Amino acid sequence: MFTARPLFSLALSVLFGELLLCPEIPLSLRFILLLAYLFYLKLILQKKKQTILLLSLFLFFFSSLHFQLVLSRFERQQRAIEQLLPFRCALKGTISYISENEKNYKISLENCLLDSSFGAIPKNLNEEQSKKWKARNHLPFQKIQVYLKKSETAEGKGEAKDDIAAKPPFYPGETILLHGKCLEIHSAMNEGEFSFLQYAKGEGIEAIFLAESSKTIASDSSPFLKLLYEIRWRISKDLEHLYPDPESTDRSSVSSPMNKSAFLKSLLLGEKSTLPEEERNLYQEAGIGHILAVSGLHLSLVGGACFSLLRFSGMEISSASLLSSFFILSYALFTGASGSTLRAAIMLFISLFGKCIGRGQDRISSLSLAIFLLLSFHPLYLYSSGFQCSFFTLFLLLLLSEREGKEERKLLSKKWEKAVKKRKFQSLILLLPSKCFEASKALFLFYLGLFPIFAILQYSFPTFAPLLNLLLLPLLPFFFLLGFLSVLFLHLPFVSFLSGFFAHVLSVLLTFFHRLIEISLQLPYSSILLGKMKLSSLFFYLFFYYVLFLFPFKRRLKFFRITACSHRTNNPIPFFIILDFPIFKKNLRKIRILSYLLFLLSVPFFLPIPSRKLEITALYVGQGDGFLIQKGNFVFTIDNGSSSDKQFGKNTLIPYCKAKRIRRIRYALITHSDIDHTSGIQRILEENPASTATNFFIRKIDSILKI
Structure with a gap:
C-alpha cells in the first residue's frame, strides 16, 4: 500500500532523516527507527524501484543535514540571547503577524536586527572589548515574538485610548523599531511542565522581546496583506460588539459564563490570545481543543462552501477551483498560516487541481506531499505539537479508511445512499444496525489510535470526547454560517436587524454547547488519568x-x-x-x-507504573521549596510552594502529579506558612472537589501536618 506511492516514500525519508538526529529521542529508539527505515528501503528495492530508492536516500541525508544546520542555528541564537538579557535593546524587524488581547499586542517579526548599543561601535576598543561588542550588536534573527502593551502604543503614537479602536496601529509588512528587553526562553524544568523552548522551536521563534516603546519606520506594507488584516481586525471588533463580555452582563449564572466573542475569534479568525485560559483548559479537558486551532476542518468548510457557491452560480470547474484556491490561500494567511493550516491548504489545492484535470485524489499521497514540503522548508515543525497532532490524526483516519473490509463498507454506503435518495425507509431500518456497527467500530479504533497522543500531551483521556465530537461536527457549519452572517448583516443598513437575530441564535447554540461540555466534565469518570507515556x-x-x-x-x-x-x-x-x-x-x-x-x-x-522503590523528588520551584516522596501509590509531600512562580500549583505541581499518574496525596507536610512553602498545596485545596481539573488525579489529601 505504501511502496506503491512514491510521494509517501519521499516524505517518509524526510521525516526519518529528521527523527534520527532529534536529540530528544533516545538513541535506542533512534536505532529501532533506523532499522524500520532500512526495512522499508528493502521493500522498495524488492519492487525494483531504483529511482525512488535513490531519491529516498538523497532526501534522507539531505533532510538530516538540513535539520542539523537549522537546529544548530537555533541553539546558537539562544546562546546569543543569554548575553543580551541584562541589557536594554533595540529591535528592528518586519511585521509578519499580529494578534491582540485586552492589554497586549503579540507581534511576530521577521528579518530582525537586535542591538544592545544605540549607536555606532565606540572607538579605541581593544580586541577583547571589540569582540564582546560585536557579540551583543547587529545580531540577525529570522523570527522574534514581541509583546507590547497597548498603553505604550497609544503614548508612542500620541493618540487617545478611544482613538485606538478607529484603526489598527500596525499592519503586516511594516518595519518597526522597538525598545525593550529580551526574555529567556525556558525549557521544562519538571516532569509534565509546558516547555516553551519546544514550542518556540516548533514555531521558529528564536527570541522573546518585551517591548516598552514602538515606532514605525517604514510603511511599505503589501496592499493585499494590509486589506486582509484590516478585514480581520474589523471582524474582531464586530464580534466584540455582537457578543459582549459575559463578565459585564450576567453574573447570576451558576456555571462559568462563556466568552463567546473570544471563542468565535479563535474559531473564525485563528486568534486565541483573547480566549481565557480557564475556557481553553475546559475545551482541552473535554477533548475538543482542536476546534480552537484553524486546520483542515475549518478550511474544508470555508473552501468547500466557496467552491459550491461558485459552481451553483454557473461557473466552470476550472474557474471555480482557481478562485476557491485563492480564497483558501487568503484565509490561511488571514488566520496566521500555522503548520496545520498550511497542511490543510496544500491538500485542498491538490484536491481542487484534481477536479480541474478530471482526476481523483489520493489523500495519502496528498498528505505525504504536504509533510514533504513543510518539513523541507521548515524542519523544526517537527517540534510543533499542532503539526504532530494534525498529521498523525489525519494519517490515522486515512489508514482506518483503508483497513480490511473496505469494499464491504463501500457497498454498505452505496446501499445507504441509494435508500436515502429513493426514500426507502424500510431499507434504511434494515441497514441501520450495520451502519451503526461500522461507525461505532471506526470511532472506537480511531480513539484507540489517539490514546497515546492523549497520554503524551494531556496525560488524561476524556471519556466523553467521542460523543462531544459527534455533536460538534454537525454544529460547526452552523457556527461558521451564523457567525459570518451576523457580521455581514451588521454592515447592511436596511437589514441590520438580522445581525442581532443571527447573533442571538448563535449565542443560544454556543451556550447550549458550552453547558453540555461542563455537564460532561462533571459526570463520574469523565476523565481517566493516564500519566505521561514514554x-x-x-x-x-x-x-x-x-x-x-x-x-x-x-x-x-x-x-x-x-x-x-x-x-x-x-x-x-x-x-x-x-x-x-x-x-x-x-x-x-x-x-x-x-x-x-x-x-x-x-x-x-x-502507561507509567508507580515504582515499588522509594523515590524522593526535589521539584524545581525557583524561590521556594518542594519535595515529593513516593513509594508505590503512597505519596508524601513536603512544602511545595514558590514565591517566584505565582502559579506554581497550576504550572508545576499539578502537571507533575498528572504526568506521574499520582491520584492521591496521603500526607502533606508544611514546615511553615510562607507562600514559598504552601502555594502549591494551597492551590490543590482551593480547587472545588467536584472540579475536573483535580478530582481525577488528586482525589484527597488525607492529612495536613504543620510543624
Missing part, C-alpha cells in the same frame, strides 16, 4: 496497534503461508511461529479475537 512505549503501542488493526489481513495470511512452506522444507523460521498454517487457518477468527483482547488488556502496561 517514547519507547509509544513506539511499541503504535506498532502493535498497526499490526492488529490496520495491517492488511490478506498479507498476514500470505506471510504465514510462506512461513508454513519454509517449515515444511526445514528452512529457518521465526521463533514465534508455533502454529502450522492449516491449524492457524482453522482457528483464525478465535486467534484474532484473542489477540484483540490481549492488546486491550495490555494497554495499562504501556
Whole structure:
C-alpha cells in the first residue's frame, strides 16, 4: 500500500532523516527507527524501484543535514540571547503577524536586527572589548515574538485610548523599531511542565522581546496583506460588539459564563490570545481543543462552501477551483498560516487541481506531499505539537479508511445512499444496525489510535470526547454560517436587524454547547488519568496497534503461508511461529479475537507504573521549596510552594502529579506558612472537589501536618 506511492516514500525519508538526529529521542529508539527505515528501503528495492530508492536516500541525508544546520542555528541564537538579557535593546524587524488581547499586542517579526548599543561601535576598543561588542550588536534573527502593551502604543503614537479602536496601529509588512528587553526562553524544568523552548522551536521563534516603546519606520506594507488584516481586525471588533463580555452582563449564572466573542475569534479568525485560559483548559479537558486551532476542518468548510457557491452560480470547474484556491490561500494567511493550516491548504489545492484535470485524489499521497514540503522548508515543525497532532490524526483516519473490509463498507454506503435518495425507509431500518456497527467500530479504533497522543500531551483521556465530537461536527457549519452572517448583516443598513437575530441564535447554540461540555466534565469518570507515556512505549503501542488493526489481513495470511512452506522444507523460521498454517487457518477468527483482547488488556502496561522503590523528588520551584516522596501509590509531600512562580500549583505541581499518574496525596507536610512553602498545596485545596481539573488525579489529601 505504501511502496506503491512514491510521494509517501519521499516524505517518509524526510521525516526519518529528521527523527534520527532529534536529540530528544533516545538513541535506542533512534536505532529501532533506523532499522524500520532500512526495512522499508528493502521493500522498495524488492519492487525494483531504483529511482525512488535513490531519491529516498538523497532526501534522507539531505533532510538530516538540513535539520542539523537549522537546529544548530537555533541553539546558537539562544546562546546569543543569554548575553543580551541584562541589557536594554533595540529591535528592528518586519511585521509578519499580529494578534491582540485586552492589554497586549503579540507581534511576530521577521528579518530582525537586535542591538544592545544605540549607536555606532565606540572607538579605541581593544580586541577583547571589540569582540564582546560585536557579540551583543547587529545580531540577525529570522523570527522574534514581541509583546507590547497597548498603553505604550497609544503614548508612542500620541493618540487617545478611544482613538485606538478607529484603526489598527500596525499592519503586516511594516518595519518597526522597538525598545525593550529580551526574555529567556525556558525549557521544562519538571516532569509534565509546558516547555516553551519546544514550542518556540516548533514555531521558529528564536527570541522573546518585551517591548516598552514602538515606532514605525517604514510603511511599505503589501496592499493585499494590509486589506486582509484590516478585514480581520474589523471582524474582531464586530464580534466584540455582537457578543459582549459575559463578565459585564450576567453574573447570576451558576456555571462559568462563556466568552463567546473570544471563542468565535479563535474559531473564525485563528486568534486565541483573547480566549481565557480557564475556557481553553475546559475545551482541552473535554477533548475538543482542536476546534480552537484553524486546520483542515475549518478550511474544508470555508473552501468547500466557496467552491459550491461558485459552481451553483454557473461557473466552470476550472474557474471555480482557481478562485476557491485563492480564497483558501487568503484565509490561511488571514488566520496566521500555522503548520496545520498550511497542511490543510496544500491538500485542498491538490484536491481542487484534481477536479480541474478530471482526476481523483489520493489523500495519502496528498498528505505525504504536504509533510514533504513543510518539513523541507521548515524542519523544526517537527517540534510543533499542532503539526504532530494534525498529521498523525489525519494519517490515522486515512489508514482506518483503508483497513480490511473496505469494499464491504463501500457497498454498505452505496446501499445507504441509494435508500436515502429513493426514500426507502424500510431499507434504511434494515441497514441501520450495520451502519451503526461500522461507525461505532471506526470511532472506537480511531480513539484507540489517539490514546497515546492523549497520554503524551494531556496525560488524561476524556471519556466523553467521542460523543462531544459527534455533536460538534454537525454544529460547526452552523457556527461558521451564523457567525459570518451576523457580521455581514451588521454592515447592511436596511437589514441590520438580522445581525442581532443571527447573533442571538448563535449565542443560544454556543451556550447550549458550552453547558453540555461542563455537564460532561462533571459526570463520574469523565476523565481517566493516564500519566505521561514514554517514547519507547509509544513506539511499541503504535506498532502493535498497526499490526492488529490496520495491517492488511490478506498479507498476514500470505506471510504465514510462506512461513508454513519454509517449515515444511526445514528452512529457518521465526521463533514465534508455533502454529502450522492449516491449524492457524482453522482457528483464525478465535486467534484474532484473542489477540484483540490481549492488546486491550495490555494497554495499562504501556502507561507509567508507580515504582515499588522509594523515590524522593526535589521539584524545581525557583524561590521556594518542594519535595515529593513516593513509594508505590503512597505519596508524601513536603512544602511545595514558590514565591517566584505565582502559579506554581497550576504550572508545576499539578502537571507533575498528572504526568506521574499520582491520584492521591496521603500526607502533606508544611514546615511553615510562607507562600514559598504552601502555594502549591494551597492551590490543590482551593480547587472545588467536584472540579475536573483535580478530582481525577488528586482525589484527597488525607492529612495536613504543620510543624
